[in-house]
Amino acid sequence: MSVEPLLNPYYERVKVEADAWAAMIYGLDERMTKRNVKANFTYMNAIWASHADEEAYRKMVDWHHWVFAFDDQFDEGPFKEDAYLAQREIDATIAIMTDEHPPIPNESCPIRHVFQTTWKRLSERADPGQQERWIKNYKDYCTGLIRQVEIQKTRKRLTVDEYIDFRRQSIGAMPSCSLVEYACGITISQSVLDHPSSVECEKISADxxxxxxxxxxxxxxxxLGVEHNLILLIKNQGLTDQEAVVLRYVEGCRNIALDNLYWSYKSGRYLKDEGPLVRATRILNLPA
Incomplete structure (x- = not known):
């Protein structure tokens, strides 16, 4: 995790094109457009897809423009505590990954439209086995989102092990792992992916x-009053802030985890303009 990441050579060009496309599709105003540009999903993908060709790289950037918009609906949007609406949206999205699904006009539902365009591009290049793995991991991710909604609705107190199990699903890292084959232009047999070492590698990456x-x-x-956070969970067990932040480091799918780290400092999504300062000082000021 301490290495300097490689960047995809198409970063500059893809960033301009992808940000403009997302602003148009989502109908972002000037303020939200600037916020999206600063979030810089292109940078995130430039690290973990550093060797992808321009077409695959752009597809993954567009997918992340989708997944963050989709996921925010469950974190702080209309599905946060409504399991019925959450499941209905998930079912509608899963249905898109079928050959017979009709085109979704951008005007009717921008988020579903973006997902459909990324699925179409994936299915054109990925073989049936890759598509099947991606669908499976996407469904597992959605299962995690539904678990999150139920936890938020019932205010259920989780053990650390229960929390880790559900966050491995809801964080969305597994679908990203499935995109590695697509990004790198490689094919891996299911027997290799089912090997305990591969499974453990994916788990560690998600962790x-x-x-x-x-x-x-x-x-x-x-x-925002979001409760699904490991630090808050550990604090609720009587530990201090310092004790709660002492987390173990493990080896795994380094690039996916590495891009998330660097992007989180750079994008402004969580830290606004303070990313470089937090990274340099290792101090995060919390609200009183």
Whole structure:
């Protein structure tokens, strides 16, 4: 996690094109357009897809423009505590990944439209096995989102092990792992992916992603009343802030976790303009 990441050579060009496209599709006003540009999903993908060709790289950037908009609906939007609406949206999205699904006009539902365009591009290049794996991991991610909604609605207190299990699903790292084949232009047999070492590698990657997320998003989560955060969970067990932030480091799918770390400092999504300062000082000021 301490290495300097490589960047995709198409970063500059893809960023301009992808940000402009997202602003148009989502109908963003000037303020939200600037916010999206600063979020810099292109930078995130430039690290973990550093060797992808321009077409694959752009597809992954567009997918992340989708997944963050989609996921925010469950974190702080209309599905936060409404399991019925959440499941209905998930079912509608899963249905898109079928050959017979009709085109979705951008005007009717921009988020579903973006997902459909990314699925179409994936299915044109990925073989059936890759598509099947991606659908499976996407469904697992959605299962995590539904679990999150139920936890938020019932205010259920989780153990650390229960929390880690559900966050591995809801953080969305597994669908990203499935895109590695697509990004790198490679094919891996299912037997290799089912090997315990591969499974453990994916789990560790997801763990690193949500650990970084939970530490750096702590202030935002406190401000918004978001409770699914490991630091808050550990604090509720009677530990101090310092004890709660002492997290173990493990080795795994380094690039996916590494991009999340660097992007979180750079994008402004959680830390606004303070990313470089927080990274340099390792101090995160919390609301009183």
């Amino acid at each position: 690193l992603v949500f650990l970084v997320n939970d530490v750096l998003s702590l202030r935002k989560d406190l401000e």
